[in-house]
Amino acid sequence: MQIEIWSVGKENDTFINEGVLHYFKKTKPYINISLELIQLPKKAATTDVQRTKQLEEEAILKRLQPHHYLILLDEKGKLHTSPQWAEQFQQLMNMGTKTVVLLIGGAFGVSENIMKQAKQKWSLSKLVFPHQLVRLLLAEQVYRAFSILHNSPYHHS
Amino acid sequence: MQIEIWSVGKENDTFINEGVLHYFKKTKPYINISLELIQLPKKAATTDVQRTKQLEEEAILKRLQPHHYLILLDEKGKLHTSPQWAEQFQQLMNMGTKTVVLLIGGAFGVSENIMKQAKQKWSLSKLVFPHQLVRLLLAEQVYRAFSILHNSPYHHS
Numbered sequence: 001m002q003i004e005i006w007s008v009g010k011e012n013d014t015f016i017n018e019g020v021l022h023y024f025k026k027t028k029p030y031i032n033i034s035l036e037l038i039q040l041p042k043k044a045a046t047t048d049v050q051r052t053k054q055l056e057e058e059a060i061l062k063r064l065q066p067h068h069y070l071i072l073l074d075e076k077g078k079l080h081t082s083p084q085w086a087e088q089f090q091q092l093m094n095m096g097t098k099t100v101v102l103l104i105g106g107a108f109g110v111s112e113n114i115m116k117q118a119k120q121k122w123s124l125s126k127l128v129f130p131h132q133l134v135r136l137l138l139a140e141q142v143y144r145a146f147s148i149l150h151n152s153p154y155h156h157s
Numbered sequence: 158m159q160i161e162i163w164s165v166g167k168e169n170d171t172f173i174n175e176g177v178l179h180y181f182k183k184t185k186p187y188i189n190i191s192l193e194l195i196q197l198p199k200k201a202a203t204t205d206v207q208r209t210k211q212l213e214e215e216a217i218l219k220r221l222q223p224h225h226y227l228i229l230l231d232e233k234g235k236l237h238t239s240p241q242w243a244e245q246f247q248q249l250m251n252m253g254t255k256t257v258v259l260l261i262g263g264a265f266g267v268s269e270n271i272m273k274q275a276k277q278k279w280s281l282s283k284l285v286f287p288h289q290l291v292r293l294l295l296a297e298q299v300y301r302a303f304s305i306l307h308n309s310p311y312h313h314s
Contacts, residue, residue: 015179018172082285107313125282128239128312133297140290155285156264 001093001100002032005138006063008056008106009131010039016132023139030146035135038063049108057111060103067098070118072110073134077121082155085141086148088120102142104134158250158257159189162295163220165213165263166288168194173289180296187303192292195220206265214268217260224255227275229267230291234278239312242298243305245277259299261291 012020020035027033038059040052064070069092080088092100103110103118115121124137147154169177177192184190195216197209221227226249237245249257260267260275272278281294304311 013179015172015175019170019176022170022172079283081283085284124284126236126238127242127281127294127298128301129294129297133294137284137286137290137294140286141284144285 001089001097003034003100003102003142004068005033005035005102005104005135005142006038006060007035007104007131007135008038008060008110009104011037012132012135016136019136020139023136023143027139027143027146030150031142033139033142035139036063052106053108053111056106057113060110060114061117064101064117065099068101069097069099070101070103071120071122072115072118073102073104073124073138074109074121075123075126075128077123079123079126082141082144083148085122085145088122089142089145090149102138104131104138107131158246158254160191160257160259160299161225162190162192162259162261162292162299163195163217164192164261164288164292165195165217165267166261167196169289169292173293176293177296180293180300184296184300184303187307188299190296190299192296193220209263210265210268213263214271217267217271218274221258221274222256225258226254226256227258227260228277228279229272229275230259230261230281230295231266231278232280232283232285234280236280236283239298239301240305242279242302245279246299246302247306259295261288261295264288 024033038056040055040059089100103114105114124134124141129137144155181190195213197212197216246257260271281291281298286294301312
C-alpha cells in the first residue's frame with residue numbers, strides 16, 4: 001500500500017515543508033508517502049466560491065483513479081484516536097488497498113460530488129487549522145499510525 | 158492580558174521554532190504571547206516516570222504565581238471549537254485575568270497536584286501529537302482565536 005496526501009492550495013511555507021519532510025523521512029521505512037499539491041491555474045483564480053469549488057472538483061476528479069481509496073479530511077468527519085488511525089490503515093492493507101488518498105480540501109471545502117466519492121471522512125480535530133498545518137499534522141499522524149502498527153516506541157499513551 | 162505557553166521538554170526543532178515564531182508575530186498586534194520551556198537539569202534525567210513527573214511538578218510550581226490562570230492542555234480535556242477558544246479568551250479578559258498559562262505537560266503527563274492547580278483542561282484533538290507540534294498548534298490556535306475576536310478574515314468557517 002502507499003499513501004498520498006492531496007492538498008488543494010499553494011506551496012508550503014518553508015517551516016511546513018521541512019516539517020512534512022521530517023515526518024516523511026521517518027515514515028519511509030514503513031510505507032511510501034507523498035504530498036501532491038492540487039493547484040488551480042493562476043488565471044482561474046476567482047472570488048466566486050462555487051466556481052472555485054467546481055474547478056477544484058475537476059482537478060481532483062482528473063487525478064482520481066480506480067485504485068485510489070479516497071479519504072476526505074473534514075471537520076465533520078470521524079474523530080478517531082491515534083490507535084484507531086492505525087487500525088484503519090491496517091484494515092485498508094488487509095483489504096488489499098493499493099493507494100490511500102488523504103484529501104485536504106480547499107479553503108471553502110470540497111464539492112458535493114467529491115464528498116460522495118470519498119469512502120470515508122476523517123477529522124483531525126474540532127478545531128480549524130490552516131491547510132498547511134493540516135498537511136504537517138497528517139504527515140505526523142500517518143507516521144504515528146505506522147509506528148503503532150510496527151510496535152515502535154514513538155507512540156506511548 | 159498576556160498569554161504564556163509553558164512546555165515541559167527540550168528545545169524546538171528548527172521547523173517548529175520557525176512556525177511558532179511565524180504565528181507569534183501575527184498574534185503580537187492582538188496580544189502578547191510567549192513560549193517558555195520548562196527543562197529539567199540534565200543530571201535529573203531519569204527513566205523513573207513518577208520521579209520525572211515529580212521533578213516536573215516542582216519546576217512548574219516554582220514558576221506558578223497567583224496572577225497566573227493555569228489551563229492544562231490534556232487529551233482528556235474539553236474539545237472546544239475555534240470560536241469557543243475565542244469565547245474562552247474573551248471571558249478570561251472580562252474576568253480581568255492578567256496572565257493565561259497554557260501548560261503542555263511532559264511525555265508522561267503532569268502530576269495529580271498540577272492537575273488540581275489547573276483551572277481548566279483543554280484538548281486540541283483526540284489524536285496524540287508530539288509536544289513540539291502541540292506548541293505549534295497552540296500558537297496557531299491562539300492567533301486564530303484572537304483574529305476571531307478582532308473580526309479578522311483569517312478564520313472563515
